Amino acid sequence: MTAAFPVPPELAGHPFFQYRNNVLYAEDVPLDHLAEKLGTPLYVYSRAALKAAWETYRSAIGQRPVQVCYGMKANSNLAVLKEFARLGAGFDIVSGGELKRALAVGADPARIVFSGVGKQAWEMRAALAAGVMGFNVESEAELQRLSDVAQDMGLRARVSLRVNPDVDAQTHPYISTGLKENKFGIPIGAALDAYRSARLLPGLEITGLDCHIGSQLTDISPYFDALEKLLDLVDDLDGIGIRLSHLDLGGGLGIRYRDEVQPSPKALLDHVFQRLQARGQGHLQLVLEPGRSLVGNAGVLLTTVQYLKHGEARNFAIVDAAMNDLLRPALYDAWHGLRPLRPRAGDTLEYDVVGPVCESADWLARQRALALEQGDVLALESAGAYGMTMAGNYNTRPRAAEVMVDGGHYHVVRQRETLDDLLRGESTLP
Numbered sequence: 001m002t003a004a005f006p007v008p009p010e011l012a013g014h015p016f017f018q019y020r021n022n023v024l025y026a027e028d029v030p031l032d033h034l035a036e037k038l039g040t041p042l043y044v045y046s047r048a049a050l051k052a053a054w055e056t057y058r059s060a061i062g063q064r065p066v067q068v069c070y071g072m073k074a075n076s077n078l079a080v081l082k083e084f085a086r087l088g089a090g091f092d093i094v095s096g097g098e099l100k101r102a103l104a105v106g107a108d109p110a111r112i113v114f115s116g117v118g119k120q121a122w123e124m125r126a127a128l129a130a131g132v133m134g135f136n137v138e139s140e141a142e143l144q145r146l147s148d149v150a151q152d153m154g155l156r157a158r159v160s161l162r163v164n165p166d167v168d169a170q171t172h173p174y175i176s177t178g179l180k181e182n183k184f185g186i187p188i189g190a191a192l193d194a195y196r197s198a199r200l201l202p203g204l205e206i207t208g209l210d211c212h213i214g215s216q217l218t219d220i221s222p223y224f225d226a227l228e229k230l231l232d233l234v235d236d237l238d239g240i241g242i243r244l245s246h247l248d249l250g251g252g253l254g255i256r257y258r259d260e261v262q263p264s265p266k267a268l269l270d271h272v273f274q275r276l277q278a279r280g281q282g283h284l285q286l287v288l289e290p291g292r293s294l295v296g297n298a299g300v301l302l303t304t305v306q307y308l309k310h311g312e313a314r315n316f317a318i319v320d321a322a323m324n325d326l327l328r329p330a331l332y333d334a335w336h337g338l339r340p341l342r343p344r345a346g347d348t349l350e351y352d353v354v355g356p357v358c359e360s361a362d363w364l365a366r367q368r369a370l371a372l373e374q375g376d377v378l379a380l381e382s383a384g385a386y387g388m389t390m391a392g393n394y395n396t397r398p399r400a401a402e403v404m405v406d407g408g409h410y411h412v413v414r415q416r417e418t419l420d421d422l423l424r425g426e427s428t429l430p
């Protein structure tokens with residue numbers, strides 16, 4: 001099990017992807033075998049890693065009333081969803097497309113929450129028809145539309161208001177959502193009035209209160225700041241006779257990409273339940289919507305070195321994965337660990353690892369000391385979240401295949417896109 005190649009300590013957080021005899025494995029499957037059989041770029045997920053991540057939540061919850069709704073935009077491959085459905089997860093969806101995916105794996109609609117700032121009427125209808133647990137509503141205009149749609153169907157939609165508590169999640173600006181500058185949620189100061197409006201709408205039934213303050217939080221104190229503000233609002237709602245049954249704290253727990261200390265669900269839950277008790281709100285059920293922390297470290301992206309380009313200022317390793325496969329570096333300046341599938345002995349050079357796309361933002365890793373040769377295969381780590389789900393076809397590049405490893409076996413859980421797939425649906429003028 002131990003590495004013949006010295007694994008840098010900062011990479012020690014990914015136990016399901018380990019070297020054996022100088023070859024990187026996913027569980028019991030050598031990754032070079034997958035690269036050879038299936039080609040690259042290739043996303044590889046570990047089933048055991050998904051289960052282990054789920055277990056950190058399950059054990060942290062114990063007997064407490066918590067519903068975990070997997071924030072599926074992090075990774076919505078059907079095999080991943082099915083795994084979480086089997087484990088008893090609910091789902092947090094943000095579109096009609098994600099609803100379709102959840103239902104396709106047999107998810108229990110009573111455990112699906114529908115979030116998102118721009119729900120369309122057709123999406124509301126589909127979710128109501130499916131019988132979802134509820135909607136996290138982000139504006140007064142959305143309350144009105146949802147009520148109309150539900151009334152039209154002779155139903156009442158269960159709603160929580162997503163409030164924006166104006167707390168700084170201290171994460172990247174693009175993944176911070178709980179500041180008053182962000183487009184998300186109803187400003188907490190306006191929330192009481194919004195609940196008053198919601199109470200008057202005939203197509204709605206008020207059930208809860210929701211927030212989601214950001215993503216990749218490595219410090220949990222922003223949750224605590226948000227929680228106190230939410231509990232003040234719960235008190236105010238009690239005061240006007242609106243009794244809630246649940247409190248949804250969203251997702252956002254961070255993972256270790258490099259040297260971050262991954263916050264534990266247990267530390268979060270212990271504090272939250274202690275505060276609920278202390279403030280006399282112990283009857284509230286808690287909902288969590290973790291995405292990244294359930295899948296991020298359960299996946300790698302394999303890519304093959306096409307060319308090495310040694311220059312005066314920089315050395316480039318040009319690989320066959322690009323920003324269309326893994327957007328996070330270009331979008332958030334994100335850092336992903338990078339490991340050769342078969343490390344070479346010998347001198348290293350400092351490389352920028354870049355893709356073939358015609359954009360200077362098309363880079364995957366920068367200034368990494370590597371001993372490389374053309375044809376080497378590399379694994380970009382922590383690619384299980386916001387990897388494939390953000391992939392696109394820029395430069396008419398087919399999207400990668402996805403594989404799930406299970407012990408010594410593997411399953412192709414999404415075929416590589418073909419060039420014909422890419423042209424389908426297009427036509428020229430006569």
Ligand SMILES: *Cc1c(COP(=O)(O)O)cnc(C)c1O
Nearest residue numbers: 071115215251252289290291292
């Ligand atoms: C993205 C998102 C999540 C999941 O966030 P993670 O940071 O991946 O845990 C949960 N809830 C909502 C509303 C989201 O938009």
